[in-house]
Amino acid sequence: MKLFDVYPLYDVTPVSAKGIEVWDDKGQKYLDFYGGHAVISIGHTHPHYVAKIKDQLDKMAFYSNSVQNPLQEELAEKLGKLSDCTDYDLFMCNSGAEANENALKMASFHTGKAKVISFKNSFHGRTSAAVAATDNPSINAPINQQQEVTFLPLNDFEAFEKVITSDAYCAVILEAIQGVGGLDEPSTEFYQFIAKKCKENNVVLIADEVQSGYGRSGKFFAFQHHNIQPDIITIAKGMGNGFPVGGVLLHETFKPSYGLLGTTFGGNHLACAACLAVLDVVDNENLIANAASLGSYFKEKAVEIPQIKNVKGRGLMIGLEFDFEVADLRKKLIYDEHIFTGSAKNKKLLRFLPALNITKEHIDLFFEALKTVLK
Numbered sequence: 365m366k367l368f369d370v371y372p373l374y375d376v377t378p379v380s381a382k383g384i385e386v387w388d389d390k391g392q393k394y395l396d397f398y399g400g401h402a403v404i405s406i407g408h409t410h411p412h413y414v415a416k417i418k419d420q421l422d423k424m425a426f427y428s429n430s431v432q433n434p435l436q437e438e439l440a441e442k443l444g445k446l447s448d449c450t451d452y453d454l455f456m457c458n459s460g461a462e463a464n465e466n467a468l469k470m471a472s473f474h475t476g477k478a479k480v481i482s483f484k485n486s487f488h489g490r491t492s493a494a495v496a497a498t499d500n501p502s503i504n505a506p507i508n509q510q511q512e513v514t515f516l517p518l519n520d521f522e523a524f525e526k527v528i529t530s531d532a533y534c535a536v537i538l539e540a541i542q543g544v545g546g547l548d549e550p551s552t553e554f555y556q557f558i559a560k561k562c563k564e565n566n567v568v569l570i571a572d573e574v575q576s577g578y579g580r581s582g583k584f585f586a587f588q589h590h591n592i593q594p595d596i597i598t599i600a601k602g603m604g605n606g607f608p609v610g611g612v613l614l615h616e617t618f619k620p621s622y623g624l625l626g627t628t629f630g631g632n633h634l635a636c637a638a639c640l641a642v643l644d645v646v647d648n649e650n651l652i653a654n655a656a657s658l659g660s661y662f663k664e665k666a667v668e669i670p671q672i673k674n675v676k677g678r679g680l681m682i683g684l685e686f687d688f689e690v691a692d693l694r695k696k697l698i699y700d701e702h703i704f705t706g707s708a709k710n711k712k713l714l715r716f717l718p719a720l721n722i723t724k725e726h727i728d729l730f731f732e733a734l735k736t737v738l739k
């Protein structure tokens with residue numbers, strides 16, 4: 365059997381990693397400013413993370429959601445406190461798409477409606493309703509297109525008002541900082557307008573924090589920069605630091621009932637151990653504050669580079685926009701300078717999504733390398 369060939373691969377084979385350093389099979393060291401697509405939040409192989417997972421593995425890796433699992437309760441408690449979202453309940457699943465799928469389903473159950481409002485350039489995952497709410501026709505199969513989704517431009521108050529008042533929508537789904545799309549954001553006024561209109565029209569507001577959450581933006585959740593309260597928050601990526609896990613935070617106005625949502629693997633013991641370790645480290649090492657201050661440092665350095673036309677994003681979720689397409693630049697960074705960065709739908713944008721415990725020295729190394737490849 366061979367692999368179903370859907371990923372264009374760089375010719376690099378990582379075999380070990382520590383912090384933001386990754387080594388390939390030939391012993392070459394790389395600096396990881398991509399975090400495996402915003403997944404590595406507390407750094408690769410953090411000792412507390414490794415110890416907690418190993419310890420849990422020795423005890424028990426998995427049992428299903430048909431028995432008591434105090435680790436899930438401990439996680440919900442810690443997550444609520446650290447994120448300042450104590451009035452939400454946690455449902456655990458396995459990925460970002462699955463989190464959004466469940467969020468959209470809950471919105472539909474809650475309102476009895478089926479249509480969804482999403483935004484231009486959004487990305488919410490590759491499954492059923494999540495991919496339908498993703499602004500990319502090339503990954504929407506006919507089966508996904510049965511879902512009715514209206515894509516609106518970000519920050520267009522008039523267009524939003526016209527649609528939301530039509531009494532047909534169950535949900536608005538929104539990234540507070542677009543990841544895959546290229547780091548565009550709703551303004552605070554627009555996000556607050558959305559929240560207000562959702563309330564008035566009984567439409568569920570879903571904050572997709574799969575990429576921007578878990579401290580990456582310099583606050584626990586990126587929507588917290590805008591002083592609004594979503595009805596549902598979805599999380600994944602940084603939550604498990606590489607362990608596949610996702611979650612849905614439902615405001616306590618949503619009433620659960622047995623069987624309403626479910627999953628075999630979601631919230632298993634090993635996943636909980638990984639997630640608890642991540643929260644311990646985020647808290648003990650002040651990683652949210654680090655993301656905020658190092659994001660500012662990064663931006664100060666970026667504006668000194670003349671080829672960079674625009675610096676987007678917040679905290680350690682940053683996009684550098686050039687006046688040329690960056691595919692070659694990214695290749696040079698990997699093969700010549702041994703630095704991983706990310707790309708976006710906006711082909712002129714280089715994405716920077718490192719672990720939240722990087723240092724100024726790491727950022728200096730990145731800019732030295734960038735200057736070299738831009739010569």
Ligand SMILES: Cc1ncc(COP(=O)(O)O)c(C=O)c1O
Nearest residue numbers: 459460461487488489543574575
């Ligand atoms: C904002 C956002 N939502 C959802 C997803 C889907 O997450 P997953 O790939 O874990 O299904 C992604 C993945 O990049 C994302 O960036």
